[in-house]
Amino acid sequence: MSTFWSVFIILLVVVNIVGCVWLLWWTSRRRPGEGETTGHVWDGDIREYNKPLPRWWINLFYLTIVFTLGYLIWYPGAGSFAGTSGWTSAKQHDAERDVEEAKTAEALAPYANQPIDQLAADPKAVEYGRAVFAANCATCHGSDARGAKGFPNLTDHSWQWGGDPQTVLTTILEGRQAAMPPFAALLGSDQAVLETAVYVQSLSGTPVDPALAAAGKPRFDMVCIACHGPEGKGNPALGAPDLTDDVWLYGSDFDTIRTAIVQGRAGMMPAHRDLIGETRARLVGAWVWSQSRSADSEGHGGGHGGEAAP
Ligand code: HEC
Numbered sequence: 001m002s003t004f005w006s007v008f009i010i011l012l013v014v015v016n017i018v019g020c021v022w023l024l025w026w027t028s029r030r031r032p033g034e035g036e037t038t039g040h041v042w043d044g045d046i047r048e049y050n051k052p053l054p055r056w057w058i059n060l061f062y063l064t065i066v067f068t069l070g071y072l073i074w075y076p077g078a079g080s081f082a083g084t085s086g087w088t089s090a091k092q093h094d095a096e097r098d099v100e101e102a103k104t105a106e107a108l109a110p111y112a113n114q115p116i117d118q119l120a121a122d123p124k125a126v127e128y129g130r131a132v133f134a135a136n137c138a139t140c141h142g143s144d145a146r147g148a149k150g151f152p153n154l155t156d157h158s159w160q161w162g163g164d165p166q167t168v169l170t171t172i173l174e175g176r177q178a179a180m181p182p183f184a185a186l187l188g189s190d191q192a193v194l195e196t197a198v199y200v201q202s203l204s205g206t207p208v209d210p211a212l213a214a215a216g217k218p219r220f221d222m223v224c225i226a227c228h229g230p231e232g233k234g235n236p237a238l239g240a241p242d243l244t245d246d247v248w249l250y251g252s253d254f255d256t257i258r259t260a261i262v263q264g265r266a267g268m269m270p271a272h273r274d275l276i277g278e279t280r281a282r283l284v285g286a287w288v289w290s291q292s293r294s295a296d297s298e299g300h301g302g303g304h305g306g307e308a309a310p
């Protein structure tokens, strides 16, 4: 605060306080020559009594002014004068934050450095992880972790980047950047793109025109197997999805597959190490892990990546 504004505010405060004192004094004073009534008369004989506020009541007002002065000496308020107590809102905030952080650190301590499959066996840790998920992941993956178009379902068996505990944890901590470049130019013609897309559809058992699929196979073998593998089963090291299962990140219809080929795909899972810290990442990993385990015990492959989402 510049000196000008500081002085301006101090003056404003002082003028206000002095003004209040003066007003109190002026209104409670009895004016000489006035009697029991104010001198106002209506209808010939109705008079207004002059009843000042009771003394104790007025003294309460004086007390509030004394309180104000004390307050302005103890706390910051009068311009840039810092107050004798040394209190600042920033210090109070820091102190409260330190208390909260200490509490959180204490609550998290038992889970530090534990593998997520081990944490998944501890119901308290899993419950904690569920809360971390709701606060940090549900915006993208959905509150039930079943994902949406472009955001993978985390409760199924199908893992784009790998589903063992350590790999899931790495995904959460370091994030993932998928990179499938556009391939329309390399394939050369709209017809070639169409045939390749139809062949991809056939991989997961969609009924297609066999002639088109047969024409697409050599193109797929030339361009796509580098990442998606010779049988189209994907490669977790590159985040290249399995194209033969019924789980789709973007969708299994012709247009969506064609778009992947023509425009490429670059899904990104943000790194969460700095956002939530390692222990919370382990806890949320444990919850995610336990979700996909419970899909296991139900004995089916979980939901579909894209289309099944609300
Ligand atoms: C350089 C590696 C690479 C090559 C080559 C590649 N892809 Fe991909 N593909 C990926 C990656 C990585 C993803 C995941 C993209 C994402 O998560 O956003 C992907 C995703 C896809 C998807 C979306 C799957 C879904 O679940 O929705 C389709 C379809 C696809 N690729 C088809 C193809 C076809 C057809 C070719 C050959 C023309 C091809 N890809 C070549 C790496 C590759």
Ligand code: HEC
Residues within 6 Å of the ligand: 133, 136, 137, 138, 139, 140, 141, 150, 151, 152, 154, 158, 159, 160, 161, 162, 168, 171, 172, 176, 177, 178, 239, 266, 267, 268, 269, 270, 272, 276, 284, 285, 288
């Ligand atoms: C900003 C949106 C966003 C947020 C927030 C987010 N994710 Fe993701 N996540 C994604 C996307 C997009 C992908 C798919 C990346 C790709 O295309 O390969 C992904 C992929 C993943 C994968 C890999 C799935 C697989 O099949 O390999 C896991 C595990 C995961 N996320 C867990 C989490 C957890 C746990 C959180 C919260 C701590 C979280 N994500 C927060 C967008 C997000």
